[in-house]
Amino acid sequence: MSPVTNSVRSRIHLSVVGSSLASPEEAAVAERVGREVARAGAVLVTGGLGGVMEAASRGARLEGGLVVGILPGTSRIEANPWVDVAIPTGLGEARNVVVVMAADAVVAVGGEYGTLSEIAHALKLGKPVVGLATWQLARAGRPDTRIREASSPEEAVRLALDLARAATVRGSRL
Amino acid sequence: MSPVTNSVRSRIHLSVVGSSLASPEEAAVAERVGREVARAGAVLVTGGLGGVMEAASRGARLEGGLVVGILPGTSRIEANPWVDVAIPTGLGEARNVVVVMAADAVVAVGGEYGTLSEIAHALKLGKPVVGLATWQLARAGRPDTRIREASSPEEAVRLALDLARAATVRGSRL
Amino acid sequence: MSPVTNSVRSRIHLSVVGSSLASPEEAAVAERVGREVARAGAVLVTGGLGGVMEAASRGARLEGGLVVGILPGTSRIEANPWVDVAIPTGLGEARNVVVVMAADAVVAVGGEYGTLSEIAHALKLGKPVVGLATWQLARAGRPDTRIREASSPEEAVRLALDLARAATVRGSRL
Amino acid sequence: MSPVTNSVRSRIHLSVVGSSLASPEEAAVAERVGREVARAGAVLVTGGLGGVMEAASRGARLEGGLVVGILPGTSRIEANPWVDVAIPTGLGEARNVVVVMAADAVVAVGGEYGTLSEIAHALKLGKPVVGLATWQLARAGRPDTRIREASSPEEAVRLALDLARAATVRGSRL
Numbered sequence: 002m003s004p005v006t007n008s009v010r011s012r013i014h015l016s017v018v019g020s021s022l023a024s025p026e027e028a029a030v031a032e033r034v035g036r037e038v039a040r041a042g043a044v045l046v047t048g049g050l051g052g053v054m055e056a057a058s059r060g061a062r063l064e065g066g067l068v069v070g071i072l073p074g075t076s077r078i079e080a081n082p083w084v085d086v087a088i089p090t091g092l093g094e095a096r097n098v099v100v101v102m103a104a105d106a107v108v109a110v111g112g113e114y115g116t117l118s119e120i121a122h123a124l125k126l127g128k129p130v131v132g133l134a135t136w137q138l139a140r141a142g143r144p145d146t147r148i149r150e151a152s153s154p155e156e157a158v159r160l161a162l163d164l165a166r167a168a169t170v171r172g173s174r175l
Numbered sequence: 176m177s178p179v180t181n182s183v184r185s186r187i188h189l190s191v192v193g194s195s196l197a198s199p200e201e202a203a204v205a206e207r208v209g210r211e212v213a214r215a216g217a218v219l220v221t222g223g224l225g226g227v228m229e230a231a232s233r234g235a236r237l238e239g240g241l242v243v244g245i246l247p248g249t250s251r252i253e254a255n256p257w258v259d260v261a262i263p264t265g266l267g268e269a270r271n272v273v274v275v276m277a278a279d280a281v282v283a284v285g286g287e288y289g290t291l292s293e294i295a296h297a298l299k300l301g302k303p304v305v306g307l308a309t310w311q312l313a314r315a316g317r318p319d320t321r322i323r324e325a326s327s328p329e330e331a332v333r334l335a336l337d338l339a340r341a342a343t344v345r346g347s348r349l
Numbered sequence: 350m351s352p353v354t355n356s357v358r359s360r361i362h363l364s365v366v367g368s369s370l371a372s373p374e375e376a377a378v379a380e381r382v383g384r385e386v387a388r389a390g391a392v393l394v395t396g397g398l399g400g401v402m403e404a405a406s407r408g409a410r411l412e413g414g415l416v417v418g419i420l421p422g423t424s425r426i427e428a429n430p431w432v433d434v435a436i437p438t439g440l441g442e443a444r445n446v447v448v449v450m451a452a453d454a455v456v457a458v459g460g461e462y463g464t465l466s467e468i469a470h471a472l473k474l475g476k477p478v479v480g481l482a483t484w485q486l487a488r489a490g491r492p493d494t495r496i497r498e499a500s501s502p503e504e505a506v507r508l509a510l511d512l513a514r515a516a517t518v519r520g521s522r523l
Numbered sequence: 524m525s526p527v528t529n530s531v532r533s534r535i536h537l538s539v540v541g542s543s544l545a546s547p548e549e550a551a552v553a554e555r556v557g558r559e560v561a562r563a564g565a566v567l568v569t570g571g572l573g574g575v576m577e578a579a580s581r582g583a584r585l586e587g588g589l590v591v592g593i594l595p596g597t598s599r600i601e602a603n604p605w606v607d608v609a610i611p612t613g614l615g616e617a618r619n620v621v622v623v624m625a626a627d628a629v630v631a632v633g634g635e636y637g638t639l640s641e642i643a644h645a646l647k648l649g650k651p652v653v654g655l656a657t658w659q660l661a662r663a664g665r666p667d668t669r670i671r672e673a674s675s676p677e678e679a680v681r682l683a684l685d686l687a688r689a690a691t692v693r694g695s696r697l
Contacts, residue, residue, distance in 0.1 A: 008258070008259055009259040009260055010259060010261045059178075077184055077188075082182075085184060086184065086218075088245070088262060090264075090272075090273050091273070091615040091617065092266075092614055092617060093446075094613055095443040097446075098446070099262065102249060102442075103262050103263060111488075112488075115469070117469035117473075117486070118470050118473060120465075120469075121462050122442055122445075122462075125465075135489075137486070138484060139484070139487070140459075140483070141459075141483075266439075266440055266441065266443060267423070268439055269439065269620045271620075272615075272620070285662075288644075289643070291639070291642075291660070292643035294639075295640035296616055296640050299616065299635070299637045299640060308663045309662070311660075311661040311664070312658060312660065313660075313661070315656045315657075352581075358602060358607060358608065410526060425536075425625075432530070434566075435625075436593070436621065438620075439624050440614075440621075447610065450597060450613050451611060
């Protein structure tokens with residue numbers, strides 16, 4: 002038996018990033034994103050707190066998915082109630098780097114500057130980013146199209162999974 | 176339904192720390208530690224690499240336990256094959272802090288200076304540490320007894336679980 | 350004598366962020382930014398590597414300024430030759446958080462995704478950000494104006510210093 | 524002109540580590556350590572807070588030395604008044620790794636578990652550690668002699684400088 006074959010680890014990991022203070026619409030979108038992640042058999046990674054993170058976690062758990070929360074503080078207690086595996090880091094803002102490092106692709110739902118930092122770190126690390134009503138980027142007047150905008154939670158997850166698989170295949174060819 | 180009640184997160188988390196280059200004896204001890212952690216229904220957390228980390232992970236997985244690996248590098252690929260939930264941090268040495276932050280108690284098996292750093296961070300954070308043929312500490316000529324030495328893997332895990340439960344109860348009374 | 354009064358620490362600290370692979374134009378702009386930082390008596394903080402970081406460091410040093418470099422790797426050797434105080438962190442990408450944490454305001458010159466992450470962390474931390482041909486942000490179709498665009502290096506530094514002083518005064522009133 | 528030649532960066536950097544709650548004796552020892560570091564023309568690096576860190580910083584500053592403080596929190600304000608270059612990291616405990624990463628050798632004065640973590644990280648990174656009434660280590664009953672115990676602050680700094688220079692020479696031969 003190869004222990005990795007049927008391991009959690011061999012599954013695609015998707016990070017869902019967004020504000021800890023979500024509007025009802027954002028929360029509804031994030032919950033649908035979480036549901037789709039779980040239905041696809043992928044592992045959901047978030048920053049483990051409230052708002053978009055909590056709604057996505059709830060969606061994934063209600064579909065029987067596995068939810069990992071990478072926390073900024075020093076205790077598992079701060080995780081939202083839907084997180085299965087809670088990792089307190091004590092790193093404050095620097096935990097945002099770990100949230101995206103742990104993922105094969107990132108889905109951003111709305112979001113404030115913390116979310117923007119996660120998008121930026123993901124793009125720096127070469128990881129696909131799909132957005133739902135999130136940041137749009139331009140440099141020196143020219144739009145940057147590395148954030149792929151999706152029109153629905155379902156499309157966002159499908160696209161993120163496709164891009165994650167393609168990136169993994171390219172990675173393993175190296 | 177309270178989602179936390181039957182969550183992975185509500186279980187005791189034990190970190191097993193030790194060298195990535197274990198002797199056969201250390202590996203055998205670490206595997207027994209991992210087995211006991213899983214049998215007790217606790218979550219095993221390690222640094223995710225080889226040696227003591229791999230042996231403990233193997234022990235826990237063979238008993239059906241859940242194994243979390245907090246990695247120093249940037250990819251899940253570097254995790255040993257028994258890790259379920261692999262968290263690459265890209266933090267290098269600083270990931271040692273996260274390994275103990277994620278645990279309620281720490282079991283140290285042998286170990287080099289990296290292990291000593293994990294023991295020290297755990298004690299600084301007020302987390303119980305149980306040792307198996309690991310570091311002994313003294314200050315200004317006086318022994319420091321905060322590392323509780325156990326005589327067998329089974330005793331080490333039992334003691335760590337007892338201390339973790341006691342610490343959690345104290346914490347929740349605050 | 351109050352030791353802080355004439356300390357380096359009481360001076361404004363400005364971080365200059367930008368790509369490690371700068372175009373000649375960006376390098377020229379960054380060098381002028383560094384010169385102005387030093388002329389104003391402020392401390393220059395950068396990520397310590399090449400490109401924009403090196404050009405700004407060179408500018409500041411040639412004007413007799415103090416240059417701090419917060420490095421991603423584990424050795425002072427990787428710092429560009431104009432860094433006075435080199436701090437290797439071993440944190441990889443997470444060092445970007447420290448680069449902006451150490452500053453009262455940030456000037457961004459051009460830049461790739463790493464620079465965007467520094468801008469985002471700075472804005473999350475409530476620190477002023479001034480841009481020179483750098484990222485433009487929008488959310489859900491609406492421009493975000495928190496990055497103040499300057500038309501010259503001299504204006505960028507003047508604006509960053511003004512905003513840093515105003516933020517410090519507000520902070521000390523709390 | 525080679526900018527590095529007369530740069531701060533080309534000087535030996537010594538980290539002085541110890542408790543933030545020092546006894547009067549420890550503070551007196553730490554201040555003498557700081558004085559010697561400055562007299563030798565080396566840069567003093569500490570964790571930037573009180574106790575041993577503050578006493579060493581005071582000693583170095585009173586001799587005209589340069590003092591770098593690597594802080595666990597998010598603001599320069601938390602630095603002791605003798606720190607010249609204050610680097611807030613926001614990393615909490617993980618800043619201990621940076622404190623020793625920034626040094627060529629470490630002098631430990633007394634100290635609690637945080638200090639032990641810094642000693643351990645330094646030894647893991649291959650950096651010389653000299654102790655003054657600090658931790659003594661043993662493994663499986665055998666003393667570990669990597670912490671070189673000194674009998675006076677002056678001897679501690681002399682020994683640390685010698686070991687740092689030797690390590691640097693070996694490093695540059697590679």
